[in-house]
Amino acid sequence: MSLWSRTRNTVYREITATAMALFLERGFDATTIDDIAAAAGISRRSFFRYFGTKEDVVLGDLIASGDLVRQALEARPDDEEVWAALRNALHSVKDTAFDEPTMLKIFTMVHETPSLRARSIEKHLQWQALLTPEVRRRLGADPADPLDVRADALVATVITCLDVAGDAWTRCNGAVPLETLFDAAAAAVRSTP
Known part of the structure; x- marks a missing residue:
């Protein structure tokens, strides 16, 4: 696996872990994409480079x-x-x-x-x-x-x-x-x- 792929997978896992922690703490509907991006230290645009929807983070x-x-x-x-x-x-x-x-x-x-x-x-x-x-x-x-x-x-x-x-x-x-x-x-x- 290339360095780029490993880096992308690492960031994907970090965003997922951050989002799942927020979902389990606050609830799915009460957690926004902006909340996830802020907690993960990324922009909203970066979020959409990894996930098409908020549901895709969970599934x-x-x-x-x-x-x-x-x-x-x-x-x-x-x-x-x-x-x-x-x-x-x-x-x-x-x-x-x-x-x-x-x-x-x-x-x-x-x-x-x-x-x-x-x-x-x-x-x-x-x-x-x-x-x-x-x-x-x-x-x-x-x-x-x-x-x-x-x-x-x-x-x-x-x-x-x-x-x-x-x-x-x-x-x-x-x-x-x-x-x-x-x-x-x-x-x-x-x-x-």
């Missing part, structure tokens, strides 16, 4: 996480059942940037803030685009057949199970592990006649 790494899930899915054995491969890929990718209490605060903020919730759903659609080709391959689906919706349906269902588990995790204040809630949601979908 910017979600796409990167989707790419990690895709890589983990591609690394799963070809003979592994598709649901199991998706589950195992998701469970193998954990956010290590924050401790669990901080993650719970972030999840709560996302689930309670309409603009963050909407942006989160938009990012999950990008996850679907990342994961569907590998699921199509595993199902032996013709990539040129627009009527074979199996892979799209499976990936959309798994992402919905993840969202449902996240909602439940915030409601129970983290008392039950997120992975357990995801497994319960996925099992319910798979076992319902």
Whole structure:
């Protein structure tokens, strides 16, 4: 990685850390871009060199996480059942940037803030685009057949199970592990006649 890229990544992480501290202290809606820029020691214009919106500060790494899930899915054995491969890929990718209490605060903020919730759903659609080709391959689906919706349906269902588990995790204040809630949601979908 070049010096420029390393410097850019360092500044990106510093702005993100500063903004997240403000969001968790004041609330998402009560924190402005000007507040973030001032606390980070940058101009408003510099903020927009790194982030398109305030929501991107909170959810910017979600796409990167989707790419990690895709890589983990591609690394799963070809003979592994598709649901199991998706589950195992998701469970193998954990956010290590924050401790669990901080993650719970972030999840709560996302689930309670309409603009963050909407942006989160938009990012999950990008996850679907990342994961569907590998699921199509595993199902032996013709990539040129627009009527074979199996892979799209499976990936959309798994992402919905993840969202449902996240909602439940915030409601129970983290008392039950997120992975357990995801497994319960996925099992319910798979076992319902």
